[in-house]
Amino acid sequence: MREESEEYLFEIASFLIYSAKGCFLEPKAYGPLRLLQAFSLIAEIPKRISGIPKDEFLLKIKKEIDENILKDMGDREFEEFVSKLSLEVAREIKKRKLKHAS
Amino acid sequence: MAACEKHIAIHEELLKIIKGRRSVRRYSQEPLQLEDLKLLVDSARWAASGGNLQPWKFVIVMDKKMLKAIKMMAPGIIRDTPPALIVICHDEKRISGDREMQLYDIGAAMQNMLLMAHALGFGACPIASFDGESVAELLDLASHIKPLLLICVGKAVDTPKPPHKLSMDEVITKIV
Numbered sequence: 001m002r003e004e005s006e007e008y009l010f011e012i013a014s015f016l017i018y019s020a021k022g023c024f025l026e027p028k029a030y031g032p033l034r035l036l037q038a039f040s041l042i043a044e045i046p047k048r049i050s051g052i053p054k055d056e057f058l059l060k061i062k063k064e065i066d067e068n069i070l071k072d073m074g075d076r077e078f079e080e081f082v083s084k085l086s087l088e089v090a091r092e093i094k095k096r097k098l099k100h101a102s
Numbered sequence: 103m104a105a106c107e108k109h110i111a112i113h114e115e116l117l118k119i120i121k122g123r124r125s126v127r128r129y130s131q132e133p134l135q136l137e138d139l140k141l142l143v144d145s146a147r148w149a150a151s152g153g154n155l156q157p158w159k160f161v162i163v164m165d166k167k168m169l170k171a172i173k174m175m176a177p178g179i180i181r182d183t184p185p186a187l188i189v190i191c192h193d194e195k196r197i198s199g200d201r202e203m204q205l206y207d208i209g210a211a212m213q214n215m216l217l218m219a220h221a222l223g224f225g226a227c228p229i230a231s232f233d234g235e236s237v238a239e240l241l242d243l244a245s246h247i248k249p250l251l252l253i254c255v256g257k258a259v260d261t262p263k264p265p266h267k268l269s270m271d272e273v274i275t276k277i278v
Contacts, residue, residue, distance in 0.1 A: 014174040018233050022177055026231060034177055070127065070180060072265040 001050050008048040012041045029075050032082055036065045057092050061085060119221050121264070126225025127181040129256025134186040136164065138222065139255065142188060145218035151207035157196040158211050159247050161189040171240055176252060178231025184254035188215065189237060194246040205250070212251055225258030 019034035043062035046054040068081055143160045151157060163169055164186050173183045190212055197204060212228055219226035229252040237249045 011174055015177055018175050018236070019177045021233055022231050030231065037177065037180060070262070 005049040008045070012038070012045075015041060029078055032078070033069060036069055036082070036085075040065050061088065119217055123216055123220040124225070124262045124264070125227040126256075126258040126261055127179075127227050127254070128258065128260035129182050129184050129225060129254070130259050131185055132257050134164065134224070134255060134257075136162065138224070139164070139186055139188060141222065142215045142218050142226075142253070142255065146190070146211040146215040149207065149210035149214045151210070152203050153198060155196050155198055155204065155207070157193050157204040158208055159191040159193045161191065161241055161243070161249075163187050163189065163241075168240070172232070172237055172252065175236045175240070176229055176232030178229040179252070179254060182256075184227075185256040187255060188253045189241070189249045190215075190251040190253060191243065192248045192250050194248060208250055212253065215253055219253075219255055223257075224255050225261065226253055226255045228253055 015034075016038060019038065023031050023034065039058075040062045043055070043058040046052045064085065073081065139162050143162070146158065146160065147156065163172065169183050169185075169187060172187065172189075173179045190208060192201075192204060192208060194201075216226050216228065230250075232249075232252055234249040237252075238247065241249075243249070
């Protein structure tokens with residue numbers, strides 16, 4: 001498991017470096033696309049690396065990302081999709097961070 | 103068969119292959135045969151090239167560890183690690199004149215390969231989002247062989263729906 005965990009961490013790290021390099025040359029929309037792919041990799045950490053609890057919310061967003069990123073979306077539609085995700089995250093932040101606030 | 107009917111039949115047959123091709127990103131893990139992959143390279147090498155310079159070289163990758171390592175350098179491989187891939191490279195020893203012109207030739211070779219893959223019943227996807235320098239290092243390629251495209255190939259488990267295409271009226275700017 002330790003070897004698998006290290007391998008997965010290295011996989012994420014490599015993805016980030018190659019995505020950063022690609023962003024200099026690739027179409028503008030590929031930047032947010034790579035960040036969503038990175039989100040998917042991060043959301044899967046509990047499944048791949050022991051000792052980290054599963055987060056149902058992250059997995060739900062990951063599912064949405066995986067189902068949508070390869071759809072034939074125009075730039076505007078893609079932007080709307082990312083905005084929708086950020087709103088879902090905002091609601092979750094509100095729920096998690098303000099639940100004890102008076 | 104009248105000439106016109108013959109043309110229509112050929113057009114329909116070829117167009118069926120052209121229109122049916124999709125960028126397939128989900129594959130079964132069933133291994134591919136080297137002979138099948140060679141058929142794809144064979145179709146690519148018959149592409150048109152300026153001055154018949156044939157500025158391409160191909161690397162066939164079937165080794166699982168190597169496929170996984172290449173995927174790590176290719177953010178464009180969004181779904182599965184393919185059971186095989188072909189790296190289309192620019193052979194810079196065959197440059198004569200404008201390098202950019204030769205990139206068109208390599209694009210033509212890629213399209214031949216994609217159409218042949220579809221005609222043979224495989225799913226394939228061209229990937230440009232990868233780091234060519236790193237892939238060259240990984241594969242120990244000679245310095246004049248520059249990876250330009252990855253063609254992921256496998257048995258499709260999920261074939262995408264046809265994408266939106268501009269109509270004929272939208273793409274023909276003028277008839278004179």
